[in-house]
Amino acid sequence: MGASHISNRSEQQARRWSRRGLLTVLGVTPAAAALTGCSGWAGAANGTTTASAKAAAKKPTVSVTPADGTKKAGFTSPVEVTVTGGTLASVKVTGNDGSPLAGSLNDTKTRWTSARNPYSGTKYTVTATPEGAAAHTATFTTRSPGETFLGYFTPEANSTSGVGMPVSINFTHAVKDRAAVQKAITVTAEPAVEVVGHWFGDTRLDFRPETYWAPGPTYPVSGGNAQHTTWSGIMVISERFKQTRMESSTVGLGDEYDISDVPHAQRLTASGTFVHGNYWASASAFGHQNTSHGCVGLHDAKGANDGEKTVDPANGLNGWNLPWSQWQAGSTL
CATH class of the missing domain: 2.60.40.3780 (Immunoglobulin-like)
Incomplete structure (x- = not known):
C-alpha cells in the first residue's frame, strides 16, 4: 500500500509536471514564435525605410x-x-x-x-x-564687353619691372564714376608704402608711391643731338624688344635712317623715344657726346640745362615728372 501510494503520487506529480511542461511549451513557444515573427517583419520594414532615408540624406547636392x-x-x-x-x-x-x-x-x-x-x-x-x-x-x-568696360593694365602679373614702373590701367570706355572705379582697385607693395592713383583723363588711371619703389643706378648715354634734343625728365620702360627695326619715317624724320636690327630696344615714350643698344657709334661717344635722333639710355642730369623740354607726364608711363602734391590731386579718393 505504501509503495503503491508513493507510486500513485509520483505518477500524479509526473502528470502535473508533464502538463505544466506541456503548458509551458505550449504557452511560451507560440508566444515566442509569434513575437519572433512580428519582430522579423517589423525589423525588415523599418530597416528598409531607415536605409532609404539614410541614402537620401547622404545624396550630395552640388551648387x-x-x-x-x-x-x-x-x-x-x-x-x-x-x-x-x-x-x-x-x-x-x-x-x-x-x-x-x-x-x-x-x-x-x-x-x-x-x-x-x-x-x-x-x-x-x-x-x-x-x-x-x-x-x-x-x-x-x-x-x-559691350555691356561694361574693361581695363588693360601694365606691368603684367608676375613680371619683373624697373624701380620706376607705375601700375597703369587703360579702360576701353570713358569712366563716369572715377571714384567708384578707383576705390575698387587696390595696389600694395612690399615693404608697405602709400600708393596713390592719378587719372590721366577719363580712360587711364596710374598708381605709384611718392618715391621710386627701390633705388637704382644710372648709366652714361649718347642722347639726342642739337637738332633732335632728347626729352628731359624721368621716363619709364614700357616695352622691351630683343631686336627691332627703327625707321625714321615712322617718327616724322623722313628717310634719315632705317636700321633693321637695333638690339635690346626699350620704349620710353609713346611718341617713339627708346633706350637701345648702339653698335654703329664710337664707344667713346657714350657719356660724352649726343649723337642720336632723340633716343637715350636713362635720364642724364647733365642735359637739364640744354634747353630740353620735360616730357609730358602722360607721354608714356612718365607720371614721375609730376610733384607728389599734383599726383595726389589727380586722385578721386
Missing part, C-alpha cells in the same frame, strides 16, 4: 556660382562650386573656346574655387563630380 543658366553673369569674381552631403572628387570648368578655367579644392573637398575670374562674353560649362555620385553639369554665360 555652382554663377548659377546654372545665368545669361549675363558677372566676371569680377571667381567661379565657385560647393557640395553638401558629400565631397567633390573633381571639378572641370571649360570656356566655349575650349580653354580651361583652373582652380583648387579646399581642405575638406567641399568647395572648389577658380584660380582667376572668368573672361567676359564667354559661355562656361561646369562639370562637378561628387565622390560616389553622378556628375553634375551646369552652364552660364558672362556679360559681353
Whole structure:
C-alpha cells in the first residue's frame, strides 16, 4: 500500500509536471514564435525605410556660382562650386573656346574655387563630380564687353619691372564714376608704402608711391643731338624688344635712317623715344657726346640745362615728372 501510494503520487506529480511542461511549451513557444515573427517583419520594414532615408540624406547636392543658366553673369569674381552631403572628387570648368578655367579644392573637398575670374562674353560649362555620385553639369554665360568696360593694365602679373614702373590701367570706355572705379582697385607693395592713383583723363588711371619703389643706378648715354634734343625728365620702360627695326619715317624724320636690327630696344615714350643698344657709334661717344635722333639710355642730369623740354607726364608711363602734391590731386579718393 505504501509503495503503491508513493507510486500513485509520483505518477500524479509526473502528470502535473508533464502538463505544466506541456503548458509551458505550449504557452511560451507560440508566444515566442509569434513575437519572433512580428519582430522579423517589423525589423525588415523599418530597416528598409531607415536605409532609404539614410541614402537620401547622404545624396550630395552640388551648387555652382554663377548659377546654372545665368545669361549675363558677372566676371569680377571667381567661379565657385560647393557640395553638401558629400565631397567633390573633381571639378572641370571649360570656356566655349575650349580653354580651361583652373582652380583648387579646399581642405575638406567641399568647395572648389577658380584660380582667376572668368573672361567676359564667354559661355562656361561646369562639370562637378561628387565622390560616389553622378556628375553634375551646369552652364552660364558672362556679360559681353559691350555691356561694361574693361581695363588693360601694365606691368603684367608676375613680371619683373624697373624701380620706376607705375601700375597703369587703360579702360576701353570713358569712366563716369572715377571714384567708384578707383576705390575698387587696390595696389600694395612690399615693404608697405602709400600708393596713390592719378587719372590721366577719363580712360587711364596710374598708381605709384611718392618715391621710386627701390633705388637704382644710372648709366652714361649718347642722347639726342642739337637738332633732335632728347626729352628731359624721368621716363619709364614700357616695352622691351630683343631686336627691332627703327625707321625714321615712322617718327616724322623722313628717310634719315632705317636700321633693321637695333638690339635690346626699350620704349620710353609713346611718341617713339627708346633706350637701345648702339653698335654703329664710337664707344667713346657714350657719356660724352649726343649723337642720336632723340633716343637715350636713362635720364642724364647733365642735359637739364640744354634747353630740353620735360616730357609730358602722360607721354608714356612718365607720371614721375609730376610733384607728389599734383599726383595726389589727380586722385578721386
